[in-house]
Amino acid sequence: xxxxxxxxxxxxxxxxxxxxxxxxxxxxxxxxxxxxxxxxxxxxxxxxxxxxxxxxxxxxxxxxx
Amino acid sequence: xxxxxxxxxxxxxxxxxxxxxxxxxxxxxxxxxxxxxxxxxxxxxxxxxxxxxxxxxxxxxxxxxxxxxxxxxxxxxxxxxxxxxxxxxxxxxxxxxxxxxxxxxxxxxxxxxxxxxxxxxxxxxxxxxx
Amino acid sequence: xxxxxxxxxxxxxxxxxxxxxxxxxxxxxxxxxxxxxxxxxxxxxxxxxxxxxxxxxxxxxxxxxxxxxxxxxxxxxxxxxxxxxxxxxxxxxxxxxxxxxxxxxxxxxxxxxxxxxxxxxxxxxxxxxxxxxxxxxxxxxxxxxxxxxxxxxxxxxxxxxxxxxxxxxxxxxxxxxxxxxxxxxxxxxxxxxxxxxxxxxxxxxxxxxxxxxxxxxxxxxxxxxxxxxxxxxxxxxxxxxxxxxxxxxxxxxxxxxxxxxxxxxxxxxxxxxxxxxxxxxxxxxxxxxxxxxxxxxxxxxxxxxxxxxxxxxxxxxxxxxxxxxxxxxxxxxxxxxxxxxxxxxxxxxxxxxxxxxxxxxxxxxxxxxxxxxxxxxxxxxxxxxxxxxxxxxxxxxxxxxxxxxxxxxxxxxxxxxxxxxxxxxxxxxxxxxxxxxxxxxxxxxxxxxxxxxxxxxxxxxxxxxxxxxxxxxxxxxxxxxxxxxxxxxxxxxxxxxxxxxxxxxxxxxxxxxxxxxxxxxxxxxxxxxxxxxxxxxxxxxxxxxxxxxxxxxxxxxxxxxxxxxxxxxxxxxxxxxxxxxxxxxxxxxxxxxxxxxxxxxxxxxxxxxxxxxxxxxxxxxxxxxxxxxxxxxxxxxxxxxxxxxxxxxxxxxxxxxxxxxxxxxxxxxxxxxxxxxxxxxxxxxxxxxxxxxxxxxxxxxxxxxxxxxx
Numbered sequence: 001x002x003x004x005x006x007x008x009x010x011x012x013x014x015x016x017x018x019x020x021x022x023x024x025x026x027x028x029x030x031x032x033x034x035x036x037x038x039x040x041x042x043x044x045x046x047x048x049x050x051x052x053x054x055x056x057x058x059x060x061x062x063x064x065x
Numbered sequence: 066x067x068x069x070x071x072x073x074x075x076x077x078x079x080x081x082x083x084x085x086x087x088x089x090x091x092x093x094x095x096x097x098x099x100x101x102x103x104x105x106x107x108x109x110x111x112x113x114x115x116x117x118x119x120x121x122x123x124x125x126x127x128x129x130x131x132x133x134x135x136x137x138x139x140x141x142x143x144x145x146x147x148x149x150x151x152x153x154x155x156x157x158x159x160x161x162x163x164x165x166x167x168x169x170x171x172x173x174x175x176x177x178x179x180x181x182x183x184x185x186x187x188x189x190x191x192x193x194x195x
Numbered sequence: 196x197x198x199x200x201x202x203x204x205x206x207x208x209x210x211x212x213x214x215x216x217x218x219x220x221x222x223x224x225x226x227x228x229x230x231x232x233x234x235x236x237x238x239x240x241x242x243x244x245x246x247x248x249x250x251x252x253x254x255x256x257x258x259x260x261x262x263x264x265x266x267x268x269x270x271x272x273x274x275x276x277x278x279x280x281x282x283x284x285x286x287x288x289x290x291x292x293x294x295x296x297x298x299x300x301x302x303x304x305x306x307x308x309x310x311x312x313x314x315x316x317x318x319x320x321x322x323x324x325x326x327x328x329x330x331x332x333x334x335x336x337x338x339x340x341x342x343x344x345x346x347x348x349x350x351x352x353x354x355x356x357x358x359x360x361x362x363x364x365x366x367x368x369x370x371x372x373x374x375x376x377x378x379x380x381x382x383x384x385x386x387x388x389x390x391x392x393x394x395x396x397x398x399x400x401x402x403x404x405x406x407x408x409x410x411x412x413x414x415x416x417x418x419x420x421x422x423x424x425x426x427x428x429x430x431x432x433x434x435x436x437x438x439x440x441x442x443x444x445x446x447x448x449x450x451x452x453x454x455x456x457x458x459x460x461x462x463x464x465x466x467x468x469x470x471x472x473x474x475x476x477x478x479x480x481x482x483x484x485x486x487x488x489x490x491x492x493x494x495x496x497x498x499x500x501x502x503x504x505x506x507x508x509x510x511x512x513x514x515x516x517x518x519x520x521x522x523x524x525x526x527x528x529x530x531x532x533x534x535x536x537x538x539x540x541x542x543x544x545x546x547x548x549x550x551x552x553x554x555x556x557x558x559x560x561x562x563x564x565x566x567x568x569x570x571x572x573x574x575x576x577x578x579x580x581x582x583x584x585x586x587x588x589x590x591x592x593x594x595x596x597x598x599x600x601x602x603x604x605x606x607x608x609x610x611x612x613x614x615x616x617x618x619x620x621x622x623x624x625x626x627x628x629x630x631x632x633x634x635x636x637x638x639x640x641x642x643x644x645x646x647x648x649x650x651x652x653x654x655x656x657x658x659x660x661x662x663x664x665x666x667x668x669x670x671x672x673x674x675x676x677x678x679x680x681x682x683x684x685x686x687x688x689x690x691x692x693x694x695x696x697x698x699x700x701x702x703x704x705x706x707x708x709x710x711x712x713x714x715x716x717x718x719x720x721x722x723x724x725x726x727x728x729x730x731x732x733x734x735x736x737x738x739x740x741x742x743x744x745x746x747x748x749x750x751x752x753x754x755x756x757x758x759x760x761x762x763x764x765x766x767x768x769x770x771x772x773x774x775x776x777x778x779x780x781x782x783x784x785x786x787x788x789x790x791x792x793x794x795x796x797x798x799x800x801x802x803x804x805x806x807x808x809x810x811x812x813x814x815x816x817x818x819x820x821x822x823x824x825x826x827x828x829x830x831x832x833x834x835x836x837x838x839x840x841x842x843x844x845x846x847x848x849x850x851x852x853x854x855x856x857x858x859x860x861x862x863x864x865x866x867x868x869x870x871x872x873x874x875x876x877x878x879x880x881x882x883x884x885x886x887x888x889x890x891x892x893x894x895x896x897x898x899x900x901x902x903x904x905x
Contacts, residue, residue: 005710026708027481030464032751039751059711061756062478062704063465063743123515126280126522128373128399147435148280148522149447153454162451164444167434 003055011052017045020056032059066136066192067174069101071112075186078103078110085181090170097163100172101187112187115159115172121151135174135191142168196364197332197345201226205340207317213275213438213773214238218247219318219342221333223421224265224325226344233319240892244274245302245733246790247320248291249797252300253896255324258800262295262413263420265326271378272320273310276773277736279522280435281450282765283457284738286311286520288394294412294693295388296587296642297670299798301412301693304733306519306528307394307405308376311736312337312430315437327422334365337430347424352382353580353630354393355546357425359404362397365427372397377404378426380415381582383629387640389587389672390415393579400515401532403547406579407519411696412671415582433521441775449765449772450522457524457745465744469513470503471527472553472740477502479557479676483827484703486562486677488600488616489593490666490814492826493677497566501556505568510534525741527552531572538623539577540630548576557675558589563596564616574619577626586696587642590672592622594643594665601664603656610635643667663813669694669803679817680830681707683718686866689811690722692794692804698739700725705757719869728763730787735770742766789892792875792882799881800900806880809867817859824852831855879904 002011004024012019017033017040020026033040034057040048050056083099091098101114119138122130129144130151140151145168152160152169162169179187205228208215220229233247241250248270255268269292279285288310294301313321316337323333330347351357358377366372377395384390392414393406436443461467466474476498479485483493499505507513510531517526531548551559551571559574560566578585596616598604606613610628612621612635628636641649643665650656666673671694678684683706688695702721705711712718732739747761754760763780771777778786798804818824824831825848832843835851839858843851871878875886881904887893 005708006713007710025481028478028704032756058709059751059756060704060708061743061746061750062475062708063701063740124524124526126516126518126524126526128516146280146433146521149435149451150454150522150524152451153456153524154458156458162447164447167436 002050002053005056005058011050015050017048017050017056020050021045021058024058026058026060028060028062030061032061033057034059066117068117068190068192069114069172069174069178070188070190071114072186072188073109073111075184076103076110076112077184077186078105078108079183081181081183082112082178082187085178089175089177091166098166098170100161100170101178102161113157113159116157117174118157121155121160124150124154126150137173138171139173140168140171145169197347199343199345200329200331201344203228203342205230205317205342207337207340210315210437210439212441212775214243215314215317215319217317218251218272218320218322219335220322220324221342222325223323223327223331223333223344223423228342240789241793242274242734242786242790243319244272244277244287244736245289245291245304245730247272247274248289248302249300249790249794251320251322252291252293253797253800255322256293258802260293261298262293262417264293266324267293267417269323269414269417269421270320271310271313272736273314274734274736275438276769278311278314278433279438279440279446279769279773280433281446281522282453282769283518283523283525283741284520285522285736287732287736287738288313288409289733289736290392290409290414292412292414292417293801294671295416296413296644297694297803299669299693299801299803300794301414301671302733302794303392303409303411303414304698305392305394305409306396306407306738308396308520309378309394309426309428311433311520312374312376312428315430315433316428323418323421323423325421330422330424332361332425332427333423334427335429337428338432350424354379354381354395354406354582355404355580357381358393358395358406361425361427362395362404365429371429371431373399374431375427375429378418379424379582380419381580381630383626383636383640384415384419384582386632386637387583387629388416388642388645389413389584389591389640390419390582391584392418393582396519401530401547405519405528405530405547405549407528407549408579408584410584410586412693413584415584438773440773442772445768445772449768453741453765454524456747460748461525461745464746466503467525467527467740467744468517470507470511471517471529472744473506473529473551473556474503475553476556480561482704482708483680484677486557486593486675488564489562489597489664490673490677490679491597491820491823493679495561495566498561500566501560501568501571506531506551506556510568510572523738523741525745527740527744534572534576536573536576538573538620539627546576548572549579550575554586554589554675558586559622562589562593562675563619563622565619565622566617567619570619570623574622574626577623577630581626581630583626583629586674587672588626589675590666591639591643591646592625594646595639597664598650598656598661601660603660604650604654608654642670643672644670663819665812666814667695668811668815669808671695673815676703678703678815682862682866683712683721685811685815685863686718686722686870687725688815690809690867690870691726692791692798695811699729711757715865715869716873718866719873722870723873724758724784727784727787727791728758730791731766731783734786734790737766785890788890792887792890792892793897795876795880795882796897796900799904804880805904806867806871806878809880811863813856813860816863817855818852821848821852824848824855877905881905
């Protein structure tokens, strides 16, 4: 189990930040990703691993209105 | 097209160009009012001054920047509203402003600093292109 | 030159630290002009802009005043920061009046040059009162100190022609046209209730007059009802120090820093300079937020046809400055140049279309089931030149289309128009009918609240269904976001002062996607902080977009990236640099809250502003129809399991819809409770006297209004 934006989700062995974004259809470009509070830069999404039990925050900086 | 060229190998960093420029245009020997700025990098001197690239022309919010018949990029002070957008948008960081003035200012390749340079490190080149 | 009916001269006041210290009162009944003094009390409690507007409007009207009463006033003010050139988005005029849509104060803001030129002509605010049979053009020359009431005879009706002619007439030369700004409406605004106001500025590159709109709430309808065809202001001499700021060095420093940020980051972030606010169309579509077919669903695969790419590649002129006031390097006001019209009185003409902004593409596009970019631009053009608030128009037409789809009204009842989703020809014809005052046009121009009554009474439609699908609150139509899955945004729309417009709070991603405000208290805080923060733009004459449509490169490192702390500090510093005061970010919120609470009490004074007026139609809260439920069945079923502990497998579809509805309506009640508490209101939504005292707003005039409701 992992947590994404404080909601629980299934963990999948070997998953990366990119996999997590794809699975959640987080297609918005302007986001901030933190895994267990640690900032992950965009260049590392393809490689940065997500481990079982991780707390992932995907903040969409969508201004709106 | 006229453009001011700085020969780094001849420059001694005396800043006579800065004094000449600000004195000519703003009647004061104040580096902050000079359109050429000599930067000292470990005793190697390079000059920040306009390359006449003209990127600022289209972005000007008051339609006050234009290229004259000699290819020099100029600010029409009557039209300029002092928004300083061009200062922030200049990729070369060579559009200058000073809080005493109501418009920004830039190098117009006028030759004044060329004449003032004791080392002949400055030159205004005239090319046919543009 | 036009025939002058009455002329006044005045000595233009010098602007000191953002204020001229004078306001202008004009009465069109007797062509009277008065100068008023802007007091320290006004500056302290109301700051300017919308604050000054509401203050003057309160004095002008009584609880019995209706939108077309002569004493109703249109008040305009740009605020103390309005007209500075160093920072982006600093030319907004705030306009208030008692609205024909809602019966309470509307506040609407517009770019364009009018507000700054008005202030530099010596006026912190302008009040327009009275009514006249003989239509007028009002001209203010801020260099000469001249005010003229002129005969409007012989002028064109529609804004693109009217403003062009007046700009040419009142400019002293071709080059002088940039120093003239016109406020006007259009032919449809005479026949509908949601007529809007165009605020012009002259674009010297394209050599055309362009517009920004004070769109919401029927301001154009009111202006024409008063007999004012246009306002014209002329002022020459704008510089970065025309406001005589206390500290120009700080203004310059922060301005340059901001311009550099735009230069370095906009392309990587929102691309505001390329496409403007319509950059978000596909994002909204992907996150189920793009209102489609009257907010029934949150997207459609056909949305790719109206994507930013299509507009950029096929229509919008790129690469030159497109701001609606000097110094705006965000420059989001896009145009489609040389656009050839295919319908209506100007068919065949090549025009410049201002836009399309996000609301336009979503409202006139997806929400009407229209995915044709050309048709959207044509609708956009005609809404603008006819003086139609395109948000109210779009949401009203979406409602009519769904009524038609569900057999609640017939084609005959629409005068033969086939207003089916996707039929852009019918939508354009409806607009032309509004302009001509014929057929179904004026009926559709009543807005949803009145149509619900009319359809039920005259066409036998089902009032309960109309209530559910009519996207209005307080009489104003919702703006264009499908927000069913964000409880906070449901409040962000319905718990507003003027009605459901997204300028108070836009919390959808923060709430629904990021899940940053999970509890009622979190949501209530967001529905306190953001409306208060955003109100401040309206007090000062600022645009919201430069606040968070670009953020500093290191914004992600801050504790509250959604607030964009560095930009908040920019605003604090700019305010102090102009006015010479020394506020901090807490005082900024307090400045806003004083006016926000004043406006709430004003609503109560006008017979609204209580809990009963804050309820949302169910389409805003959840799935009304079976198709809507089925379109996101997996999500709704999961919510039944997780939130209510029910087993959807053992329930019928109608049971699931009803249970979901009961739950969501109750959630909304709880949200109201939490928000009211956070805003210092009673359970009935009335500001408490002790709270007003706490924020320094316990004025006797307010206490008198709330007293019977406590």
